[in-house]
Amino acid sequence: MPDRTLTVATYAAGASLAAITLIYVFAPTYFIDNAQSSASSGIFGSKKQGVVGLSNPANDCFINSVLQALAGLKDLRLYLIQETHRRSLDDGRVYARVVLVGASDVGSTDDFAGRKDLPEWKIEGLQAAIVSRGLKDILDALNERPIYKKTISAGPFVRTLELAFRQRISRQQQDAQEFLQVVAERLCDEYHAGRRARRLARLQTAMVADAEQRGSPSPETLRPAIADVALTSAVNVTDAAASSAASTRSTNIEEDEGFPLEGRFESQIECLTCGFKPKPTESTFCTLTLNVPQASSTTLNACFDGMFKTEFIDDFKCEKCRLLHAVEVHARRCATGTEASQEEARLAIAKLQLAIETNPEKIPKGVPLPDLSEAPKRRIARHIRLTHFPRVLAIHLSRSIYDASNLSQKNSAKVAFPERLPLGGLLNQKKYRLRGLVTHKGSHHSGHYETFRRQDVPPPFSNPSTFQPSEIFSNPAVASSTRHLAVPEHRSEASSPLTSVPDLIATGSGTDSSVLSLDTPAPPRDLPSPTSKPMPMTPSSEPQTSSPETRSKGVAADHKRKKRQQQDRWWRISDEKVKQASTSDVLGMQREVYLLFYELDREYR
Numbered sequence: 001m002p003d004r005t006l007t008v009a010t011y012a013a014g015a016s017l018a019a020i021t022l023i024y025v026f027a028p029t030y031f032i033d034n035a036q037s038s039a040s041s042g043i044f045g046s047k048k049q050g051v052v053g054l055s056n057p058a059n060d061c062f063i064n065s066v067l068q069a070l071a072g073l074k075d076l077r078l079y080l081i082q083e084t085h086r087r088s089l090d091d092g093r094v095y096a097r098v099v100l101v102g103a104s105d106v107g108s109t110d111d112f113a114g115r116k117d118l119p120e121w122k123i124e125g126l127q128a129a130i131v132s133r134g135l136k137d138i139l140d141a142l143n144e145r146p147i148y149k150k151t152i153s154a155g156p157f158v159r160t161l162e163l164a165f166r167q168r169i170s171r172q173q174q175d176a177q178e179f180l181q182v183v184a185e186r187l188c189d190e191y192h193a194g195r196r197a198r199r200l201a202r203l204q205t206a207m208v209a210d211a212e213q214r215g216s217p218s219p220e221t222l223r224p225a226i227a228d229v230a231l232t233s234a235v236n237v238t239d240a241a242a243s244s245a246a247s248t249r250s251t252n253i254e255e256d257e258g259f260p261l262e263g264r265f266e267s268q269i270e271c272l273t274c275g276f277k278p279k280p281t282e283s284t285f286c287t288l289t290l291n292v293p294q295a296s297s298t299t300l301n302a303c304f305d306g307m308f309k310t311e312f313i314d315d316f317k318c319e320k321c322r323l324l325h326a327v328e329v330h331a332r333r334c335a336t337g338t339e340a341s342q343e344e345a346r347l348a349i350a351k352l353q354l355a356i357e358t359n360p361e362k363i364p365k366g367v368p369l370p371d372l373s374e375a376p377k378r379r380i381a382r383h384i385r386l387t388h389f390p391r392v393l394a395i396h397l398s399r400s401i402y403d404a405s406n407l408s409q410k411n412s413a414k415v416a417f418p419e420r421l422p423l424g425g426l427l428n429q430k431k432y433r434l435r436g437l438v439t440h441k442g443s444h445h446s447g448h449y450e451t452f453r454r455q456d457v458p459p460p461f462s463n464p465s466t467f468q469p470s471e472i473f474s475n476p477a478v479a480s481s482t483r484h485l486a487v488p489e490h491r492s493e494a495s496s497p498l499t500s501v502p503d504l505i506a507t508g509s510g511t512d513s514s515v516l517s518l519d520t521p522a523p524p525r526d527l528p529s530p531t532s533k534p535m536p537m538t539p540s541s542e543p544q545t546s547s548p549e550t551r552s553k554g555v556a557a558d559h560k561r562k563k564r565q566q567q568d569r570w571w572r573i574s575d576e577k578v579k580q581a582s583t584s585d586v587l588g589m590q591r592e593v594y595l596l597f598y599e600l601d602r603e604y605r
Contacts, residue, residue, distance in 0.1 A: 051453075052142050053151040053576035061575060062176040063154050065449035066183070068573045069436040069597055070135070071142035072453035075260045075391045080136040082256070087129060087194065094201050095127040095194065125164050126193035131186045134160030151576040161186075176438055176449050177287065177396045177595060184261050184286035184394065191259040261286045263390035268383045269316075273376075276320035278361055282387065287394045294401065297414040297590070300421070303397065311382040320360035322375040327352050329370050389423065389430045395596040400444065410444035414590040419583060421598050432598035439592035448574070449594075452586045455569040 054064035070076060087095065098120050118126075138157045144150070158169055164186065268280040290303040330352070333345040351364040363369065399411040421432040436453045570581040 050146070050149065050578035051571055051573070052144050052146060053149075053573065053578055054142075055151050055153050056575040057153075058171040059174070060154060060171065061449045062174045062179055063158065064575050065438045065451045065573075066176050066180045066595075067138060067154055067157070068142065068451040068453055069438050069595065070183075071139045072436040072456070073260075073392050073597060073599065074435075074456070075599055077136075077139055077143070079257075079260050080132055080139065083129065083132055083191065083194070084136055090198070095129075095197050097197070098123050099127065099193075099197050099200050121166075123193060126190045127197050129190045129194060130160060130164045131183065132190050135183070135187070149578075176440070177289075180394065180396075180595065181287050188259045188262050188284075188286055191262075257391065259286075260391040261394055262388075263288070263386065263393070264388035265384055265386045268385075269313075270381045270383070271316075271318040271321060271378050272381060273378045274318060274320050274324065276318060276360060278319065287396050289396045289398050291398050292411050292413050292415060294411060295413050297416070300395075300415060300417040300596075303415065304423075308384050308386075313380050313382060315377040316380045317372065317375045318378045318380065320356060321378055322369070322372075323352050323356050323360055323363075325374075325376055326367075326369045327356075386423065389600060391600045392435075393421075393423075393432055393596075393598040393600070395598070397594055397596070399594070408444055412591055415593055416590055417587070417593060417596060419587065430604045431601045433601060434586070434596070435599045436597040437586065437589070437593055438595035439589050440594040441592055450592075451571075451573045452581060452589070453571045453573060455571055 054060070054067065056064060100120075100123070134157050138152075138154065141152055161183070162169055262284060263286075264282055264284050266280040266282045268277060270277045290300075291306055292298065292303060293306065327349055330345040330348045334342045334349075337345065348367045351367050355362060355364045397415055399413075401409050401411045403409070417434070417437075419434045421434070422429055423432065424430045434454070436451065439450050439452070440447050441450070442448055568583045570583065570586050572579040572581040572585070
């Protein structure tokens with residue numbers, strides 16, 4: 001009997017230890033993963049759950065609000081991961097050499113190529129991507145899933161900015177839009193600086209490969225010529241040599257998608273008298289500023305119309321109309337002047353007619369024109385349209401109002417904004433989805449900024465290539481060797497010291513999109529096929545179970561309902577204070593909305 005009691009006690013103790021072990025091991029993971037589903041029932045209201053907050057030792061709410069909004073942009077985080085990973089794969093000497101603005105810019109259309117007044121120390125910082133690395137670190141920290149209330153400081157990132165610009169950032173009352181513009185433009189400049197450095201390395205590779213194919217002197221004798229490429233604006237490398245060198249190293253080239261916040265729009269004017277359209281002027285932007293009209297309430301579409309609708313301008317001096325007026329003046333000289341003046345006038349008319357037919361903006365040489373004050377004044381139409389839609393559209397609603405005495409005040413008009421934003425024409429329509437916004441409460445000179453950020457917990461997905469080296473844009477399912485980008489020094493017969501930029505990209509073919517979506521839901525594993533045949537009906541008094549199709553529809557409906565509930569959840573972040581909000585709460589911030597962040601749907605890219 002005592003042995004039986006001891007056995008029962010032993011089994012009870014073992015079962016208790018097993019239960020404690022299960023609770024200790026699996027309970028934390030269960031509660032973390034179940035936080036999203038329990039939020040709607042009020043369980044998530046405890047202070048121990050939430051996202052990472054940012055401390056505000058002074059007047060840093062303008063910094064904290066922008067960083068929290070950027071932390072909710074998945075495309076921006078994906079870009080920072082790819083950009084920093086790309087630079088870690090490349091040879092450090094590619095970015096250590098200062099590439100002056102103008103070098104390797106043949107055929108370049110980016111706005112960074114036209115800036116030739118940058119000092120060398122700033123180019124070094126741009127090529128080193130100081131701000132990109134610092135922003136990635138703090139965004140990674142803000143996207144942690146803490147099991148207790150956690151607050152960090154934005155101080156390290158602020159010091160990174162101060163190091164990059166070599167100046168202090170004031171802690172006085174600042175504008176969140178100005179801080180966002182400084183950060184976004186700096187990230188854009190760092191992207192183009194790295195791209196230019198890689199382009200120069202590719203050109204140097206082409207020079208070395210072309211010299212070896214033609215039996216030119218050894219690469220040691222080519223070093224001065226290669227170094228001169230980085231110091232001149234004209235690169236004397238034929239396209240054939242560059243393309244042949246690149247084609248021998250890569251057969252499947254995949255270009256990156258660029259900086260996600262960078263967009264372009266062009267301005268076109270049209271004379272309503274002669275119909276002449278000069279060459280449109282194209283501009284780039286990282287934040288799109290829209291003026292809020294002075295009204296009690298308006299919409300975001302009305303703000304877009306204020307910038308992109310057709311504008312009519314009077315008293316404009318059209319170049320073509322000026323040349324036509326000059327032809328009329330010279331024609332009158334032909335009728336009333338001497339024979340010499342008539343011959344001169346006929347020659348001028350011929351040159352003017354040629355310029356009118358070819359390029360009215362280029363005045364022919366040697367042809368006198370009437371004074372500009374005598375040129376006719378015309379009415380023109382000005383059109384502005386987006387030519388490149390950014391993946392992340394950052395919208396700034398300008399609420400500043402200036403009176404006659406140049407005093408500013410805040411425009412407190414209500415601005416209704418949608419969760420889904422369609423842009424573009426009928427044939428080229430893009431659709432954006434709201435990801436976050438920054439609100440401001442207070443006057444034009446003081447107040448407080450808050451951030452609304454959509455709750456997103458990406459589902460886990462399998463990666464069969466976890467322990468295999470991967471490249472920048474490689475498909476996780478494709479195993480490939482890591483190749484590096486290096487600066488050419490000497491060349492041996494066994495291996496090439498420089499690999500062109502396309503070699504950084506995986507050559508394996510996979511799915512259409514090489515970048516895994518962060519919000520792609522994991523497919524259900526044990527769902528029956530919709531085409532499976534139902535069980536045969538047999539007469540029985542027992543209750544019959546539902547068919548696989550019915551169960552599949554029920555599971556799919558439940559999955560859609562849970563996904564819709566998850567998409568309806570937002571964080572309301574005020575420095576270190578984190579609360580929950582719904583989509584209706586977000587769309588109701590019409591009087592306080594200041595910055596909007598939309599992401600382009602992947603199906604429209």
